Amino acid sequence: MKVYRTFNFRLHLHAFILLVTFFFGEFLYSQQIKDTTFTLYYQSAVYKPDTFQVNKLLNFMSSIDGVKDIIGYADTVGKISYNKNLSQLRALNVFQIISPLINPKPSYSCKGEEFPQINRLELNRKVEICAYKFIDKPVPDLAAYVEVIDSFDIPNINFMPDRAILTAESIGSIPHLVQKVKSYRDAHFEIIGHVNYQSKRNSSFLQDIYKLSKERANAIYEILIENGISKSLLKFKGVGNSRPLIIDPKNDEERMKNMRVQILAFASVKKS
Numbered sequence: 001m002k003v004y005r006t007f008n009f010r011l012h013l014h015a016f017i018l019l020v021t022f023f024f025g026e027f028l029y030s031q032q033i034k035d036t037t038f039t040l041y042y043q044s045a046v047y048k049p050d051t052f053q054v055n056k057l058l059n060f061m062s063s064i065d066g067v068k069d070i071i072g073y074a075d076t077v078g079k080i081s082y083n084k085n086l087s088q089l090r091a092l093n094v095f096q097i098i099s100p101l102i103n104p105k106p107s108y109s110c111k112g113e114e115f116p117q118i119n120r121l122e123l124n125r126k127v128e129i130c131a132y133k134f135i136d137k138p139v140p141d142l143a144a145y146v147e148v149i150d151s152f153d154i155p156n157i158n159f160m161p162d163r164a165i166l167t168a169e170s171i172g173s174i175p176h177l178v179q180k181v182k183s184y185r186d187a188h189f190e191i192i193g194h195v196n197y198q199s200k201r202n203s204s205f206l207q208d209i210y211k212l213s214k215e216r217a218n219a220i221y222e223i224l225i226e227n228g229i230s231k232s233l234l235k236f237k238g239v240g241n242s243r244p245l246i247i248d249p250k251n252d253e254e255r256m257k258n259m260r261v262q263i264l265a266f267a268s269v270k271k272s
Contacts, residue, residue: 033132036064040094042125044077047089054097057129058210059242061098064131067106070094075124076113084112090127097207098129101214149187150265152180154220157261164215177220178227181263188233188266191224193217196249196258197241214238220261 038060040053049057072091074083087110095108117124156173159166181189193213217236225231241258249255 033134035068035130035132038129038131040090040127040129041122042090042127044075044121044125045086046125047086048093049097054207055240055242057094057097058101058207058240060129060131061101062210062237062239062242063133065133066104067098067102067129067131069128069130070098070106070108071128071130072108072110073115073124073126073128074113075121076117077121080113084110084114087112094127094129100207100211147267148264149184149267151262152265153260153262157220158256159216159219159259162212164212164219166219174223174227178224178229181224181229184265184267186267189224189229189235190264190266191217191220191234191236192262192264193220193236193238194243194258194260194262195241196244196255210238210240212238213240216261220263 038057040049040057042049070091072087072089072094074087074090076083078086091108091110095106099105113124154173154177157166157170157177159170193216195209195213195216197209214237217238221234221236224234244258245260246254246257249258
């Protein structure tokens, strides 16, 4: 009898392990990681990105899920020790820009001039950001794809200047927002934060506006969850000032239109 019970227990344990392995395998099958690299190029002896480069970098950051490494490089002009230090400063400056925007924090390293050099010197003065993003693999026998069914800005909900805190006047509009989101059946939502910024300050300020836009989107995300919208249906991101409605606003009303939170509604639609 004891032998039978031991055998029965082992049989159930083996079945349990097979079941867990199956579901874990299905999870691995449904997702994969795609590597992607973004490269910044520098003028000779320069190690800080300019405003345009920072804006491009932050746009890239809004499209990925994580960063593996940041690698600085230099050309062969000057001493080896100087180029090593220069490439380290390039990598460090990029790290300081993007580390507040992502978790876990990436590592950074430098190669100086000690790598296979290209004949054009300007192509050797660079920083590579080695990143990744999660991609859903197609699930077998699932004939569906995601389609944007609506895009709308949130009316009458505004934030305090330079903060991710709603104004007192905005509170009364929250029920209308919740009702609108709930009116979509079988939909998923992406909440996108925007700010108004005219690129007149130092480039180091750009990372702050991307952070602010993400925090504002997160504020709406939390409000929707608190009001009964499932967390699994929502995601959010900030895009800084990269998608203004009005490129060159002339007054407060036009600037306010750029300081918005946008919601995209997605639905799964079966292919014909």
